[in-house]
Amino acid sequence: MPKLLACSFCKKTEKQVARMLGGPKVYICDECVGACNRILEATPVDFKGWDKMSEGELLSGLKVADATVDATRTVLQSHVDELRRREVSWRNIGEALGVSRQAAWERFS
Numbered sequence: 001m002p003k004l005l006a007c008s009f010c011k012k013t014e015k016q017v018a019r020m021l022g023g024p025k026v027y028i029c030d031e032c033v034g035a036c037n038r039i040l041e042a043t044p045v046d047f048k049g050w051d052k053m054s055e056g057e058l059l060s061g062l063k064v065a066d067a068t069v070d071a072t073r074t075v076l077q078s079h080v081d082e083l084r085r086r087e088v089s090w091r092n093i094g095e096a097l098g099v100s101r102q103a104a105w106e107r108f109s
């Protein structure tokens, strides 16, 4: 059986995502492309520092930035959910995140 392709960013396999794009030795899934697009939308192309932006520009970017955080949090939660589905312990998840077992559990359970 041929080896499944896996996203180089989130490690999901081609069977776990709708689309997978390939480059030289790297793959990216549709979910990660979506997350990247939201990050790009939230970051002004000609960013010269927060202090150089008008209040209008700062306010108009706020909702996109918030949505980006939400989207990233959703990806992170499903990442942890998959580990828990595989019965990986909170201790191991905490260790991978550099936090205590208790902190990992409080944040993701």
Ligand SMILES: [Zn+2]
Pocket: 007, 008, 009, 010, 011, 012, 028, 029, 030, 031, 032, 033
């Ligand atoms: Zn991915």
